[in-house]
Amino acid sequence: MNQRIAAACARVHRSVDDVTLIAVTKYVDVETTAQVLKHGILHVGESRTQQAVPKWRALSAKSGTQAEAYYDVPEAHWHFIGSLQTNKVKEVVGRFTTIHSLDRIALAQALHDQAMKSGVTVQAFIQVNVSGEPSKHGIAPDELPKFMEQLEAFSSVKPIGLMTMAPFDRSPEASRPIFRALRELRECWLDKLPYLSMGMSNDYEIAIEEGATHIRVGSQLMGGDSA
Numbered sequence: 001m002n003q004r005i006a007a008a009c010a011r012v013h014r015s016v017d018d019v020t021l022i023a024v025t026k027y028v029d030v031e032t033t034a035q036v037l038k039h040g041i042l043h044v045g046e047s048r049t050q051q052a053v054p055k056w057r058a059l060s061a062k063s064g065t066q067a068e069a070y071y072d073v074p075e076a077h078w079h080f081i082g083s084l085q086t087n088k089v090k091e092v093v094g095r096f097t098t099i100h101s102l103d104r105i106a107l108a109q110a111l112h113d114q115a116m117k118s119g120v121t122v123q124a125f126i127q128v129n130v131s132g133e134p135s136k137h138g139i140a141p142d143e144l145p146k147f148m149e150q151l152e153a154f155s156s157v158k159p160i161g162l163m164t165m166a167p168f169d170r171s172p173e174a175s176r177p178i179f180r181a182l183r184e185l186r187e188c189w190l191d192k193l194p195y196l197s198m199g200m201s202n203d204y205e206i207a208i209e210e211g212a213t214h215i216r217v218g219s220q221l222m223g224g225d226s227a
């Protein structure tokens, strides 16, 4: 995996330091997630609170002695990558530093309120539905300026970049126009939105070539491809 990331970076003259690998651990248990951290991958992504919160409790030193007693693992950065209901926000804020699925103002409001209570700031990727598929979450690309303006009201939610999901296609190349469009959309916002969360097991190399700073890789990594 590291070699393939490095090769993709080299093809477009990027530094590997500019790409963060998020290990999506939603398919695996606490034990396996602990192994991922011990392996030195310190960014983990989860998409469902029911699974994610018990894992966080078991693996985060911040959760107290309970965890430290069982797992001696380095402290991870926890990314919430799935769609997030407002009633689940209180489970996420204070545990996950970064949300990849900010797609509506009501969610920004809920995140802000909870973050204020907890005395933290939530970093957020704005999810954009570049492909326009009705089944996908995310704002439409042309809604971004208005969305950014509305977000200014929520000081505890800090937008840091854009996120998208490409339609599933066996050919990774099919994702390229989607990733490129996300990068181009961000062009006018470089100072405020420096990061791009895009690329999964199937197409992360293409995403890196198109400027991804955060790739979210699950099945391929958990399938044992650690080369």
Ligand SMILES: *Cc1c(COP(=O)(O)O)cnc(C)c1O
Binding pocket: 024, 026, 047, 081, 082, 165, 200, 201, 202, 216, 217, 218, 219, 220
């Ligand atoms: C599951 C998931 C991933 C990882 O998908 P893989 O194809 O297993 O790499 C990435 N991003 C999101 C939002 C996901 O839900």
